[in-house]
Amino acid sequence: MRLKVTPQSIPEVLLIEPKRFGDARGFFSEVWKRSALKGQGFDVEFVQDNHSLSREVGVLRGLHFQRPPSAQGKLVRVVRGRILDVAVDIRLGSPTYGQHVACELSAENWQQLWVPRGFAHGFLTLEPDTEVLYKVDAEYDAAADGGIAWDDPALGINWSLPAGGPVLSDKDRVAPRLAEIAPPFPEGSV
Numbered sequence: 001m002r003l004k005v006t007p008q009s010i011p012e013v014l015l016i017e018p019k020r021f022g023d024a025r026g027f028f029s030e031v032w033k034r035s036a037l038k039g040q041g042f043d044v045e046f047v048q049d050n051h052s053l054s055r056e057v058g059v060l061r062g063l064h065f066q067r068p069p070s071a072q073g074k075l076v077r078v079v080r081g082r083i084l085d086v087a088v089d090i091r092l093g094s095p096t097y098g099q100h101v102a103c104e105l106s107a108e109n110w111q112q113l114w115v116p117r118g119f120a121h122g123f124l125t126l127e128p129d130t131e132v133l134y135k136v137d138a139e140y141d142a143a144a145d146g147g148i149a150w151d152d153p154a155l156g157i158n159w160s161l162p163a164g165g166p167v168l169s170d171k172d173r174v175a176p177r178l179a180e181i182a183p184p185f186p187e188g189s190v
């Protein structure tokens with residue numbers, strides 16, 4: 001098997017573990033195969049690839065989403081360094097609404113997280129010079145871009161922050177709490 005897929009505590013969120021074929025030259029790995037998600041009921045067609053570099057430990061990007069009809073599913077992986085990757089269920093009416101999955105993804109463990117539409121996504125870097133690559137199934141739409149506070153007490157995310165606190169963008173520093181925004185994903189919207 002080249003791709004192991006494990007549903008998480010919120011079963012729509014999947015941990016994906018591609019196999020690495022190592023040899024004296026290095027390794028080869030199929031890091032994405034459409035049939036792997038299709039087998040889990042997600043027939044995804046990615047339309048954009050993203051790549052971010054975060055220089056310091058403690059960079060926290062999130063919690064972000066795009067509102068319908070520009071909602072994005074994301075397949076996240078780390079090619080250098082390590083992150084705590086977090087997906088928060090913000091689908092109104094979901095039995096796991098407001099709950100989250102947190103997984104450590106790294107170049108070493110080679111694991112990926114599938115974050116479906118209807119989830120807010122964010123990560124904290126655990127090593128310097130961390131590079132995150134992620135495919136999305138809807139293009140960037142700045143007008144649909146939304147965010148919720150990384151430290152929203154209602155979400156109860158244990159980020160394991162560094163002593164100096166997170167390094168945030170101006171946008172993330174002032175994001176509202178989930179209860180303060182109009183529900184971004186009404187029932188049936190994703």
Ligand SMILES: Cc1cn([C@H]2C[C@H](O)[C@@H](COP(=O)(O)OP(=O)(O)O[C@H]3O[C@H](C)C(=O)[C@H](O)[C@H]3O)O2)c(=O)[nH]c1=O
Nearest residue numbers: 050052061062064065074121122123139140141169171
């Ligand atoms: C997301 C995105 C951003 N941009 C531009 C907009 C800004 O001028 C610049 C930085 O954007 P931002 O500060 O939103 O980047 P991040 O904080 O890494 O945002 C991402 O962080 C979390 C982890 C996510 O899951 C989202 O994919 C995304 O929101 O890139 C684009 O041109 N295209 C894009 O798809």
